[in-house]
Amino acid sequence: MGETRYAQVARDLAEGIGNGRFPVGSMLPKELELCEQYGASRHTVRAAIRELQDLGLVSRKKKAGTRVEAASPSRGYHQSLASVEDLVQFGIEHTRVVQEIRDIVADKELARELGCAAGSKWLRISSLRMSASSGSTPIGWTDVYVDPAYAELRDIVRDNPRALISDLIEQRYGRRIAEIRQDVQAVPLTPAMAKALGETSGAAALRIVRRYLDQAGDTVEISATVHPADRFTFSMRLRRDRSA
Amino acid sequence: MGETRYAQVARDLAEGIGNGRFPVGSMLPKELELCEQYGASRHTVRAAIRELQDLGLVSRKKKAGTRVEAASPSRGYHQSLASVEDLVQFGIEHTRVVQEIRDIVADKELARELGCAAGSKWLRISSLRMSASSGSTPIGWTDVYVDPAYAELRDIVRDNPRALISDLIEQRYGRRIAEIRQDVQAVPLTPAMAKALGETSGAAALRIVRRYLDQAGDTVEISATVHPADRFTFSMRLRRDRSA
DNA sequence: CTTGACATTATGTCCGGACATAAAATACAA
DNA sequence: TTGTATTTTATGTCCGGACATAATGTCAAG
The missing domain is CATH 3.40.1410.10 (Chorismate lyase-like)
Structure with missing residues (x-):
């Protein structure tokens, strides 16, 4: 209850970035794969990825995919105040x-x-x-x-x-x-x-x-x-x- | 074409905020009204409003509605680089x-x-x-x-x-x-x-x-x-x- | 007049689908 | 080999609908 679906997905991906499951520089699974993995709609997955974008963790390019840009921040202000390290x-x-x-x-x-x-x-x-x-x-x-x-x-x-x-x-x-x-x-x-x-x-x-x-x-x-x-x-x- | 639908809506609303059609402190029309006015889906209208949020032009609260927070910035970097005046x-x-x-x-x-x-x-x-x-x-x-x-x-x-x-x-x-x-x-x-x-x-x-x-x-x-x-x-x- | 229960309502979340677009990858031609 | 089409594909945009949630306002009971 406490956490919305897309927030769960975002947190899980962020943790993956933090613990090396998704190394910096690597590509995240494509949207449809994530939909399958998490059993969520594409809309939800996109909302999650947008969170990561806002945090500066990933960047996206059409066709190219979603690239991991930085290691995970350790929650707190970085997650709540955008773009300021x-x-x-x-x-x-x-x-x-x-x-x-x-x-x-x-x-x-x-x-x-x-x-x-x-x-x-x-x-x-x-x-x-x-x-x-x-x-x-x-x-x-x-x-x-x-x-x-x-x-x-x-x-x-x-x-x-x-x-x-x-x-x-x-x-x-x-x-x-x-x-x-x-x-x-x-x-x-x-x-x-x-x-x-x-x-x-x-x-x-x-x-x-x-x-x-x-x-x-x-x-x-x-x-x-x-x-x-x-x-x-x-x-x-x-x-x-x-x-x- | 050149501009996406939600970007058009966002720009129009931002202009309205800038020229006094939506004064600072007033409430924006509710989402469903905007959908009707622009002939767009709620999804599109929400994407537009999110732009305005990112620019700091409006704030939202459940039930309360969408409130105009600031006058329109004067294009350029303020619109493209978030939150930095x-x-x-x-x-x-x-x-x-x-x-x-x-x-x-x-x-x-x-x-x-x-x-x-x-x-x-x-x-x-x-x-x-x-x-x-x-x-x-x-x-x-x-x-x-x-x-x-x-x-x-x-x-x-x-x-x-x-x-x-x-x-x-x-x-x-x-x-x-x-x-x-x-x-x-x-x-x-x-x-x-x-x-x-x-x-x-x-x-x-x-x-x-x-x-x-x-x-x-x-x-x-x-x-x-x-x-x-x-x-x-x-x-x-x-x-x-x-x-x- | 104050308190609390309740209905209202605007935003928040989520689903499924469809087509557009841009860039990478491939195939092809020179 | 090089340059140019073509295809492929992952993200971008957009639609319509549904239910959840929380803040607000209402109204009746105390």
């Missing part, structure tokens, strides 16, 4: 080391930086970002701003150093993220940041401000991350639509 | 002032920066980026690298200061862009760059390297743009999938 990296490859959690009131400057109202209250969670794989050098500093009502997060974030905070909010409070707006700019490091990150003050850094919105368009979370130059590259891939 | 801005709001065009050979460092082979030959088009609306301060510097065979571009780019170079290549040489890979990082300004942009050497800047690929996955164009901090913000919007 960076967020996966964030969740999977980075770890959070919480430095400070406190209630704050937005002054005029912070309000401008975050795009919120001056005087509004927030719970701010500040943490260092570490690469999950190697080394003890932080790759960035993150300030996450959430509604002070989400007080439980104070404990939860420490216990889940790799989870996206928006996921924790969704699990705990049921507020589902429908959209993310993101601004990226270059900034010079402030003295305080520079010290925390072991850099010199004024050095070039990448600043990413994300505003997480729910379906109604209300802000659930704002995060501001600063990465010293050369410790972080923000990569993404844009594809032309199927239709084009 | 920045590229539109680039084409529409920026002007190019060509500074130098010359043939170069990639040395080891450039090869690393661009992700190409050392020793490969390129035609490099260097230009200042000006805001189309206001002022004479450049907002960035761009180096575009293309195949030296595209020599005609030497003249064409000067005559089309607002067109995307990849569009010019498509028009002239028929190489269609299917995918763009993009890396964003913070860098300190080199002395030469700083001088051209009226900044101090070592100041923070945003560097965007784009690799334009055709359907076969071959590189058509590489562009590297540097924006001084505070003169440029890179904005984007990510939406959750239909399916989620």
